[in-house]
Amino acid sequence: MRIIYLPLVLCLLSASLCFSQNKVEHYYNYYWRECPMDDARFYSLEKKTDSGWFKTDFFINLKRLQMMGLYEDKESTMPNGTFYWFYPDGTVKSSGQYVHSKKTGVWMSYFPDKGIKDSDSYTDGHLSGASLGWYSNGSAKDSLNLDTNGNGVYISWFDNGNPSSAGRYVDFNKHQGKWQYFHKNGKLSSLEMYDHDKLIDKNYFDEDGNPMSDTTNNDTPAEFVGGAKGWRKYISENIFFPGGYEFKIGSEAFVLVSGSVNEEGKIIDVEVNAPIVPAIDKIVVAALKNSPAWHPARAHNRDVYGTASQLVFASQSYYQ
Numbered sequence: 001m002r003i004i005y006l007p008l009v010l011c012l013l014s015a016s017l018c019f020s021q022n023k024v025e026h027y028y029n030y031y032w033r034e035c036p037m038d039d040a041r042f043y044s045l046e047k048k049t050d051s052g053w054f055k056t057d058f059f060i061n062l063k064r065l066q067m068m069g070l071y072e073d074k075e076s077t078m079p080n081g082t083f084y085w086f087y088p089d090g091t092v093k094s095s096g097q098y099v100h101s102k103k104t105g106v107w108m109s110y111f112p113d114k115g116i117k118d119s120d121s122y123t124d125g126h127l128s129g130a131s132l133g134w135y136s137n138g139s140a141k142d143s144l145n146l147d148t149n150g151n152g153v154y155i156s157w158f159d160n161g162n163p164s165s166a167g168r169y170v171d172f173n174k175h176q177g178k179w180q181y182f183h184k185n186g187k188l189s190s191l192e193m194y195d196h197d198k199l200i201d202k203n204y205f206d207e208d209g210n211p212m213s214d215t216t217n218n219d220t221p222a223e224f225v226g227g228a229k230g231w232r233k234y235i236s237e238n239i240f241f242p243g244g245y246e247f248k249i250g251s252e253a254f255v256l257v258s259g260s261v262n263e264e265g266k267i268i269d270v271e272v273n274a275p276i277v278p279a280i281d282k283i284v285v286a287a288l289k290n291s292p293a294w295h296p297a298r299a300h301n302r303d304v305y306g307t308a309s310q311l312v313f314a315s316q317s318y319y320q
Contacts, residue, residue, distance in 0.1 A: 022048040024074060030254045030274035041254075041274050042066060052080060061277055064090050072100070087112050088275045096122075111136050112271060126150060126172055135159040136269050146172065158263070162186040165300070170196065181300035183207045184263050189302040204301045212301075222261035222297040222306035238287040242279045255284045263303040265293040 024047075027040035043058045053074050057067040069083030079098035087093050091114055096107030102125030109117040115136060121129035128148055133141035139159050146152035150172030156164040163186065167179030175194035183189045187209040193201040204212040224231040256274035259267045270288045275281045297306025 024053075030256050046071070046074060046076060048074075059088055059275060062088055062275060064088065069098075077101075088272055088281070096120075101125075111269065123148060144169075158182075158184045160184065164304070167194075173197075175199075181302065183302045190300040192300070207302075218298055218301065220295070220298045222265075223295045224291075225265070225293050225295060234291065235287065238290070239284055242283065245280070255281055257284055257288055259288055261294045261296055261306050263296050263305065265296050267291050267294065 023045070026044040026046075027035055027037045028042040028044065029035040029039055030041045032042065040060055043060050044055060045058075046053045046055045049070075051070060053071045053076065055067070055069060055071055055076055056065060058064065059066050065084075065086050067083065067085045069079055070081035072078040072080045078101045080100055082095065082097045084095045085093040089112070091112065092110055094107070094109035096103060097105050103122040104124065105122060107118075107120045107122060111117050113136070115138060116134055117136075118131070118133045120127060120131040123129070126146075127144065127150075128146055131144040131146075133143075135141050137159055139161060140157050141159075142154065142156035142164075144152065144154045146169065151168070151170045153166075153168055155166045158164050162184060163180075163182045164184075165179065165181045168176050170176040174197035175192075176196060177194060179192045179194060180188060181190040181192070185207060187207055188205045189207075190205065191203045192199060202215055204215045206212055224234075226233070254274065255272065255276055257270060257272050259270040262268050267288055270285050272281050272285060296303040298304065
């Protein structure tokens with residue numbers, strides 16, 4: 001897909017943007033907190049139209065769109081219309097429609113290589129109908145089908161095609177009745193009973209399918225094998241500024257990156273959330289992808305996908 005950038009991007013090159021009742025500017029840092037222009041990583045322009053306030057957010061350093069959509073109010077709290085979000089390279093990250101602040105219709109999200117990540121169906125702000133998810137390798141990840149009352153069936157799979165979980169939801173997000181969870185080899189890991197999201201009974205099974213006497217909750221998030229100290233050491237040894245960039249004393253630069261840890265402890269699906277410049281972003285992404293093993297997240301007595309802690313690359317600022 002070719003993205004055609006709006007002429008508004010030229011506004012980033014001008015230091016004389018005017019303020020008026022029909023135009024509002026904001027500058028944000030890498031965590032989307034408002035900040036002075038010189039410290040900004042994102043630039044936002046809201047312009048009054050006959051239909052409302054049209055907002056465009058930009059990656060400042062890349063001079064590319066990050067988001068575009070229409071709001072009913074100048075404060076950008078009431079979305080109303082079709083919205084698009086973009087990756088730093090300009091490809092679409094996600095899209096969907098709001099009607100008076102409520103999601104409606106089909107919402108889509110994509111991996112950086114343009115493969116479909118999620119397709120969710122909404123009615124009046126609630127998931128309704130069929131919602132599907134995929135892994136970056138193209139295999140099915142999960143399937144949810146809800147009626148207008150929020151009652152329906154959820155099924156998920158591991159990326160090797162084996163089942164991961166299956167059960168029913170009521171009231172849109174409450175577990176109800178029997179839920180089954182599986183190890184990646186296809187064997188049952190946990191059998192749980194719920195009453196409107198309240199766990200009332202569970203049984204654990206080892207990777208051979210044998211019942212376990214100990215059903216103590218062992219859920220944990222993904223964690224680097226060497227702990228926080230080991231992670232800092234790894235990052236300090238594997239992230240550097242490339243040639244052609246110099247330090248400016250007294251400032252800081254950050255690359256904000258996120259990813260997931262799979263069941264084998266490998267970081268996958270790395271995304272740059274707050275880029276600096278491609279050369280530096282590439283080094284940070286490579287360090288994350290080549291990371292030594294992590295302890296995978298555990299849930300329902302088996303290893304599962306988990307979100308890696310966001311990597312923040314902090315050092316002195318640079319200029320070219």
